[in-house]
Amino acid sequence: MAQRCYIVGNWKMNGMRSDLSEARAIDRASSRLPKVEVALAPPSTLILAMRDAVNHIGVGAQNCHAADKGAHTGDVSANMLREAGADFVIVGHSERRADHGETNEDVKAKAESAQAIDMGVILCVGESEAERDSGEAEEIVARQLAASLPDSCARLSVAYEPIWAIGTGRVPSVQDVGTMHKWLRAVLVDRYGEDGREVRILYGGSVKGENAAELLAAPEVGGALVGGASLSADGFVPIIVAASQLDD
Numbered sequence: 100m101a102q103r104c105y106i107v108g109n110w111k112m113n114g115m116r117s118d119l120s121e122a123r124a125i126d127r128a129s130s131r132l133p134k135v136e137v138a139l140a141p142p143s144t145l146i147l148a149m150r151d152a153v154n155h156i157g158v159g160a161q162n163c164h165a166a167d168k169g170a171h172t173g174d175v176s177a178n179m180l181r182e183a184g185a186d187f188v189i190v191g192h193s194e195r196r197a198d199h200g201e202t203n204e205d206v207k208a209k210a211e212s213a214q215a216i217d218m219g220v221i222l223c224v225g226e227s228e229a230e231r232d233s234g235e236a237e238e239i240v241a242r243q244l245a246a247s248l249p250d251s252c253a254r255l256s257v258a259y260e261p262i263w264a265i266g267t268g269r270v271p272s273v274q275d276v277g278t279m280h281k282w283l284r285a286v287l288v289d290r291y292g293e294d295g296r297e298v299r300i301l302y303g304g305s306v307k308g309e310n311a312a313e314l315l316a317a318p319e320v321g322g323a324l325v326g327g328a329s330l331s332a333d334g335f336v337p338i339i340v341a342a343s344q345l346d347d
């Protein structure tokens with residue numbers, strides 16, 4: 100059976116309890132658009148409250164530590180996030196790779212710690228502007244993905260997010276998105292065999308209601324990872340609607 104389009108909102112370091120009204124509105128809209136799988140990843144402080152506030156959408160975390168527990172001040176394990184109500188975790192976002200020096204090996208270990216307790220994983224990869232300008236973005240991102248992949252593709256999604264497109268309003272051409280996603284599909288099939296065809300590859304980077312339909316229709320695009328536009332129902336619901344109108 101074909102998988103549903105997967106639209107995930109990453110709230111990054113945004114969101115207080117008063118913002119749960121947006122999550123509720125997104126949840127209500129999603130209940131009327133069952134063709135689309137929708138999820139939000141709020142800051143960890145809001146996971147429990149958001150889980151209680153919504154009924155139709157997934158709730159996830161934006162990062163986890165690779166260990167189950169231990170002397171890691173300020174960190175949170177996948178187990179803890181699951182107990183708080185997270186069903187999946189985003190790993191390897193470029194902001195974490197940049198702000199916290201996370202390596203491909205770290206990302207792989209985090210993904211495996213979540214999979215070990217049957218949580219979903221969204222593994223992010225993407226090139227910098229200089230890497231795009233070098234003309235070798237596909238080779239670079241394919242290598243990054245190959246080095247970050249967990250041993251199993253259970254409940255795995257990949258998000259392709261060109262760093263230069265995040266929060267900038269700039270997006271790659273639909274053709275460039277399709278070309279990159281085909282490269283990433285090849286990496287997944289090389290690693291996991293036919294199971295690699297079932298891994299959804301999301302596009303992320305300045306997705307809005309206005310450009311969602313064409314980006315989601317590009318080859319091998321199985322959904323979107325959305326930052327800024329996911330913070331409000333007014334921004335996010337049009338993206339979900341666009342996904343619901345894609346041809347089967």
Ligand SMILES: O=C[C@H](O)COP(=O)(O)O
Nearest residue numbers: 109265266304305326327
């Ligand atoms: O995780 C989401 C991405 O970094 C995209 O963020 P953006 O939609 O604000 O460009």
